[in-house]
Amino acid sequence: MATGWLSGALWLSALATVAALAGGAQGQGLSPGFYNATCPALQAVVRRGVARAVRREPRMGASILRLFFHDCFVNGCDASVLLDDVPGNFTGEKNAGPNANSLRGYEVIDAIKAQVEASCNATVSCADILALAARDAVNLSRDMQLGGPSWTVPLGRRDARNTSANAANTNLPPPDAGLPTLLSMFRAKGLDARDLTALSGAHTVGRARCAVFRSHIYNDTAADAAFAAGLRASVCPAAGGDGNLAPLEPQAPDAFDNGFFRDLVARRVLLRSDQALYGAGNGTTDALVRAYAANGTAFAADFAAAMVRLGGLAPAAGSGGEVRLNCRRVN
Numbered sequence: 001m002a003t004g005w006l007s008g009a010l011w012l013s014a015l016a017t018v019a020a021l022a023g024g025a026q027g028q029g030l031s032p033g034f035y036n037a038t039c040p041a042l043q044a045v046v047r048r049g050v051a052r053a054v055r056r057e058p059r060m061g062a063s064i065l066r067l068f069f070h071d072c073f074v075n076g077c078d079a080s081v082l083l084d085d086v087p088g089n090f091t092g093e094k095n096a097g098p099n100a101n102s103l104r105g106y107e108v109i110d111a112i113k114a115q116v117e118a119s120c121n122a123t124v125s126c127a128d129i130l131a132l133a134a135r136d137a138v139n140l141s142r143d144m145q146l147g148g149p150s151w152t153v154p155l156g157r158r159d160a161r162n163t164s165a166n167a168a169n170t171n172l173p174p175p176d177a178g179l180p181t182l183l184s185m186f187r188a189k190g191l192d193a194r195d196l197t198a199l200s201g202a203h204t205v206g207r208a209r210c211a212v213f214r215s216h217i218y219n220d221t222a223a224d225a226a227f228a229a230g231l232r233a234s235v236c237p238a239a240g241g242d243g244n245l246a247p248l249e250p251q252a253p254d255a256f257d258n259g260f261f262r263d264l265v266a267r268r269v270l271l272r273s274d275q276a277l278y279g280a281g282n283g284t285t286d287a288l289v290r291a292y293a294a295n296g297t298a299f300a301a302d303f304a305a306a307m308v309r310l311g312g313l314a315p316a317a318g319s320g321g322e323v324r325l326n327c328r329r330v331n
């Protein structure tokens, strides 16, 4: 078993707390039982698809979680991020700055969607599949026994019929953002400092490219000197190697635990935007980081509640939407 995991007992109690929390936090007219009558197999099909993908490649859990964040922050959780560009006709989010050569996991959602269509034709939105898959990606883990927290996912989202690269470029926070920028970008979505800090704990899994953390490890005094020097020597040269990967949380890169917050306190994280949460003079986020570093159960509960709020971000009123048959294109 990977080091740095919380014990099973801890996660179990986190799970109970979270179920209680999530039960009362359903946004935008969504409801957990939305498909109970029309697609009773849905949750099992999604979970099986995520489990298969994570078993094949443990990092995929992280990639699916990020896909959901990038969907929800751009015009709400409407699967807009899944739309393929149509040359000469439509430029969507996939090739926007924060997503190009970076966002991944589209094929996993395609495979799950195909399975869902086989049993419940034209019934379940791609946006809902992504919301469920993100929950399962957190909860499942490499050995399928001790993953991150779980929560009840409110359902009933509609898929977008349009989107734009520009919306992705302006709504998604950049990795060199300072805390005021992060706070205001989250506040613009109705999410507060606690949501920002808890959701940033997603960086306890996954990988980042040298291109996005180079400036932090070469230029920022906030980074631990030995940590930064190690990365400069091993994966991220001053020039070149832009695509080289490093784990966002090196102790247990595929385990959903609170290790990221311990790294933050030790100033051993990759992104400038992450380090901005701790030691940049903001008492609120400093205190939250310390609390989550000390108490994985508190992190698990706040993360799950914040994921439900993130999942409640709705498309602009009146946009209608549809249940896409293929997540890559409008019907």
Ligand code: HEM
Residues within 6 Å of the ligand: 059, 061, 062, 063, 064, 065, 066, 069, 101, 102, 103, 104, 173, 174, 175, 176, 177, 182, 199, 200, 202, 203, 205, 206, 207, 208, 209, 210, 212, 248, 271, 273
């Ligand atoms: C707070 C502002 C955030 C910024 C500036 C940010 C930025 C980034 C960047 C630059 C990467 C590396 C991308 C690459 O090198 O290709 C990354 C990876 C990742 N992000 Fe964030 N992120 C933020 C918040 C979040 C949130 C809220 C979540 C989910 C709830 C999330 C989940 C992830 C995951 C799981 C990865 C690893 C993905 C993989 O390995 O495929 N991030 N993020």
